[in-house]
Amino acid sequence: MDITGMNDTHLLGREGATLGWPVFDGEAAGHCEEDERDGRVRSRRVGSGPGGVPVDPGGGSCGTIEERAIGSCSVLRVRSRVRNTFRRDWTEVRNDGVDVATLCFVRRGLLRLTQAGGVRRVAAGELVVTVSTMPFEIDVSPGPGGEVELLQLAVPTHVLRGVSNREVRAGTLVPAGDRRVCAAMQILAVLGGSSADIPDAAAAQMLEALLPLLGSAVGTHAVTDTPPRLLADRRLLDVLRYVETHLSDPRLSTASVARNCGISSRYLSALLRRRGATFLSLVRRKRLETAGRWLATSSPAQASVSEIAYRVGFKSPAHFSRVFRRTYQMSPTAYRERSSAARTPQSSATHLP
Numbered sequence: 614m615d616i617t618g619m620n621d622t623h624l625l626g627r628e629g630a631t632l633g634w635p636v637f638d639g640e641a642a643g644h645c646e647e648d649e650r651d652g653r654v655r656s657r658r659v660g661s662g663p664g665g666v667p668v669d670p671g672g673g674s675c676g677t678i679e680e681r682a683i684g685s686c687s688v689l690r691v692r693s694r695v696r697n698t699f700r701r702d703w704t705e706v707r708n709d710g711v712d713v714a715t716l717c718f719v720r721r722g723l724l725r726l727t728q729a730g731g732v733r734r735v736a737a738g739e740l741v742v743t744v745s746t747m748p749f750e751i752d753v754s755p756g757p758g759g760e761v762e763l764l765q766l767a768v769p770t771h772v773l774r775g776v777s778n779r780e781v782r783a784g785t786l787v788p789a790g791d792r793r794v795c796a797a798m799q800i801l802a803v804l805g806g807s808s809a810d811i812p813d814a815a816a817a818q819m820l821e822a823l824l825p826l827l828g829s830a831v832g833t834h835a836v837t838d839t840p841p842r843l844l845a846d847r848r849l850l851d852v853l854r855y856v857e858t859h860l861s862d863p864r865l866s867t868a869s870v871a872r873n874c875g876i877s878s879r880y881l882s883a884l885l886r887r888r889g890a891t892f893l894s895l896v897r898r899k900r901l902e903t904a905g906r907w908l909a910t911s912s913p914a915q916a917s918v919s920e921i922a923y924r925v926g927f928k929s930p931a932h933f934s935r936v937f938r939r940t941y942q943m944s945p946t947a948y949r950e951r952s953s954a955a956r957t958p959q960s961s962a963t964h965l966p
Contacts, residue, residue, distance in 0.1 A: 676761070679805055683816050685772070689765040690805035696754040697761070703748050703907075703915040712770045712858055713745040714781045716827060718798050722761035725752040728783040738789030740797075742831060744770065747783060748910070764801045768824070774854075776828025779835040786834060793830040797823055848876055849884045853895075860900050860926045867892045900925040901940055904933070908945055909952035918945045 676693025717724065717740065724735040728749035735741045737756055743749050753761050770781050787794050800823055804816055811819070851874045859865055870892070871881040885892060904925045907916055916924075922933035922945075937945050 681805055681816070683804065683813070683820050685769055686820060687765075687767040688801055688805035688820075689763075689767070690802065691753075691761070691763040691765070693753070693761040694755060694759055695761075696752070699751045699753075701745070701749050703911050706746065706748060709745075710861070711745055713767050714770045714773045715743045715745070716766045716768065716773075716831070717741050717743060717751070718764040718766075718794065718801065719753075720762040720764060720798060720802070721758060722756040722763075723754050724763070726750075726784065727752075731784055733784045733786055735786065736789065738794070740787040740791075740794045740830070742781065742783065742785040744781060744783045747906075748915075749783070764798060764805060766797075766801060766827070771854075772824065773828060773831065776825045777832035777835065778828070779832045781831075782835060785831055787830045788834070791830055793826050797827055797830075845884060845887070848874065848880075849888075852876075852881060852884060856896060856899055857903075860896070860903055861924055863926050863928050865896060865926060896926075897936065900927065901937060904937065904945070905941075905948065908949040911949075912953075913949070918949075921945070 679690040919930040927933035
């Protein structure tokens with residue numbers, strides 16, 4: 614695994630900020646906004662230039678952000694003395710279309726992650742995983758010492774999947790006391806600090822050695838099926854992953870998937886027949902499942918039915934609506950309304966899958 618030779622532009626958002634931690638726009642950089650409804654200070658857009666950008670809400674210091682891009686990955690260090698909220702919304706998911714997993718380490722303070730319809734509460738010493746393909750909200754508040762310190766490592770999802778040998782799921786939690794996480798926090802604090810005098814090549818080598826350790830920790834605590842042992846099962850898993858990642862491509866075909874998975878079209882069809890499926894039925898099911906999740910977790914203002922239809926690879930909203938109605942016996946709009954009505958406030962006992 615060589616992270617130095619990978620293109621990192623797909624990991625970084627506007628102004629070079631790490632994906633998943635939105636940046637301030639223009640003149641707003643370097644400021645926090647106070648939410649008058651509850652009096653807490655929120656960092657709605659976080660700047661992260663070289664050496665860290667101080668965030669000052671017109672009075673005292675709200676915190677600092679330090680970031681370093683290392684090959685295809687990025688290390689972010691957030692320090693603050695106030696409560697902040699970071700969001701990634703549907704617009705950002707649609708616009709950048711990247712597939713990145715973010716490992717968020719809590720060194721000080723408390724973190725509350727809301728993603729994929731569930732809530733995860735993370736204490737100091739723990740690690741939680743977020744994914745870029747779904748919106749999320751992270752709320753952080755100072756701990757007993759009055760401070761917040763987070764370390765974030767953004768990694769291409771396929772890289773983390775490779776080192777953990779597990780599917781990467783939002784909300785995967787590694788509890789405090791795991792020595793692998795403790796060691797990772799120390800190393801990332803050095804790599805992400807503005808004062809770290811470590812050459813880029815050395816930093817890349819350190820991170821490359823660290824990733825398998827983190828993959829092991831995440832894989833140990835991931836709730837997932839046993840990894841496939843047979844070659845045919847591994848090939849099938851590769852096919853499913855590729856299809857899920859490229860659902861938005863309306864030209865997705867047996868030939869393109871087979872070519873990118875390193876197998877023949879005939880072998881791909883044989884793999885699917887073992888599951889009683891065809892390529893067309895697989896793609897249609899995946900597209901409808903993804904569309905259903907988007908409809909259930911977004912409002913019309915965040916993502917219209919037409920936008921969702923195109924995003925999952927249907928060539929027209931009308932065709933999408935016909936297929937959706939035929940499968941679920943209701944229109945996409947009715948499905949969204951039913952999901953919205955059934956949604957209840959999250960409780961502290963709610964967990965992500």
